[in-house]
Amino acid sequence: MVDVFQLARENIRQLQPYSSARDEFSGQAKIFLDANENAYGAPLESAENFHRYPDPHQRRLKEALSRLYGLPPEQIFLGNGSDEAIDLLFRVFCRPQTDRVLLTPPTYGMYEVCAQINDVPVEKVPLKPDFSLNLPALQQALRPPVKLMFLCSPNNPTGNAFPRSAVESLLKSFHGILVVDEAYIDFAEEKTVFPLLGKYAHLVILRTFSKAWGSAKIRLGMAFGSPQVISLLNKIKMPYNVSGLTQEAALKLLENKVQRDEQIARILEQRQRLSRELRGFSFVKHVYPSDTNFILLRVTDPKALYRFLMEKGIIVRDRSSVLHCADCLRITVGTEGENDQLLRILSEWEQRT
Numbered sequence: 001m002v003d004v005f006q007l008a009r010e011n012i013r014q015l016q017p018y019s020s021a022r023d024e025f026s027g028q029a030k031i032f033l034d035a036n037e038n039a040y041g042a043p044l045e046s047a048e049n050f051h052r053y054p055d056p057h058q059r060r061l062k063e064a065l066s067r068l069y070g071l072p073p074e075q076i077f078l079g080n081g082s083d084e085a086i087d088l089l090f091r092v093f094c095r096p097q098t099d100r101v102l103l104t105p106p107t108y109g110m111y112e113v114c115a116q117i118n119d120v121p122v123e124k125v126p127l128k129p130d131f132s133l134n135l136p137a138l139q140q141a142l143r144p145p146v147k148l149m150f151l152c153s154p155n156n157p158t159g160n161a162f163p164r165s166a167v168e169s170l171l172k173s174f175h176g177i178l179v180v181d182e183a184y185i186d187f188a189e190e191k192t193v194f195p196l197l198g199k200y201a202h203l204v205i206l207r208t209f210s211k212a213w214g215s216a217k218i219r220l221g222m223a224f225g226s227p228q229v230i231s232l233l234n235k236i237k238m239p240y241n242v243s244g245l246t247q248e249a250a251l252k253l254l255e256n257k258v259q260r261d262e263q264i265a266r267i268l269e270q271r272q273r274l275s276r277e278l279r280g281f282s283f284v285k286h287v288y289p290s291d292t293n294f295i296l297l298r299v300t301d302p303k304a305l306y307r308f309l310m311e312k313g314i315i316v317r318d319r320s321s322v323l324h325c326a327d328c329l330r331i332t333v334g335t336e337g338e339n340d341q342l343l344r345i346l347s348e349w350e351q352r353t
């Protein structure tokens with residue numbers, strides 16, 4: 001086992017975290033006069049407990065998540081979107097201008113932005129043109145000063161998940177922190193690296209409520225990892241980083257797992273339908289397979305098609321300037337009705353070209 005506590009920056013290891021009013025008292029009381037809240041409440045009709053600070057440790061929510069995922073609360077970090085967890089991982093483990101992060105472009109843009117914000121140099125080992133991992137090059141690169149690696153699986157924007165065996169081979173040779181961002185894993189559940197968590201203390205898995213849970217608005221992200229890594233993240237987070245509204249919404253969402261799974265099944269149906277129908281257009285050169293709720297496709301003249309769709313009120317993502325993604329657009333799977341409209345407008349485009 002990698003000693004992950006020793007990987008943290010010295011100042012973070014030594015840090016005495018902020019202790020909030022609700023940290024120091026968490027029992028039952030009748031009258032709360034400890035946190036300078038407005039005892040008269042919020043000036044709003046339906047503002048249930050707006051005047052109280054939320055639980056900084058999100059205990060009830062973590063217990064519910066713990067039951068769902070079969071992981072103790074000590075191994076779950078909750079943040080303001082997974083973007084918060086990404087930023088905190090840099091701040092725990094990377095000394096600015098010294099330790100480095102390894103990325104595998106093309107991938108999610110936030111990793112590099114967070115690296116730049118934290119003044120952490122980026123090393124890149126691009127995916128191969130077929131979007132698979134370049135394992136020999138990664139094994140070469142995964143050594144000091146590289147301290148942190150982000151791997152997005154299934155990957156945004158390419159749509160493919162990487163084999164668990166490949167992730168495990170990285171964990172065996174790399175003794176820094178390997179973060180696997182599983183934002184899209186609910187669309188390809190069998191490809192999760194979750195089973196590796198028990199075996200490797202330096203593996204961190206990111207999940208989010210923004211995609212399959214249909215709740216991007218509540219801003220809730222999760223990090224799963226060893227108790228050592230999770231306690232370091234908890235130590236440096238802002239005390240009330242997950243709002244009370246968000247905690248309450250998430251507790252309600254978790255009661256509706258069955259409905260969520262039904263929705264995922266519908267999205268997968270629509271993904272299959274879209275992939276099939278997109279392949280039928282003459283201007284579509286390639287439709288990549290997808291483990292996600294989006295489809296990457298290569299077309300002739302992506303810019304013109306992008307503009308045409310925009311004029312018709314449909315917005316997709318132009319990825320044509322991204323490495324290995326020349327001429328590519330990324331299209332999120334919509335509802336059946338939205339996909340009908342998309343396909344109708346694409347037929348119009350076909351007639352024009």
Ligand SMILES: *Cc1c(COP(=O)(O)O)cnc(C)c1O
Nearest residue numbers: 081082083108156183208210221
């Ligand atoms: C959408 C997405 C997320 C979600 O981020 P949140 O901050 O939780 O909304 C994370 N990672 C990737 C790769 C994504 O595409």
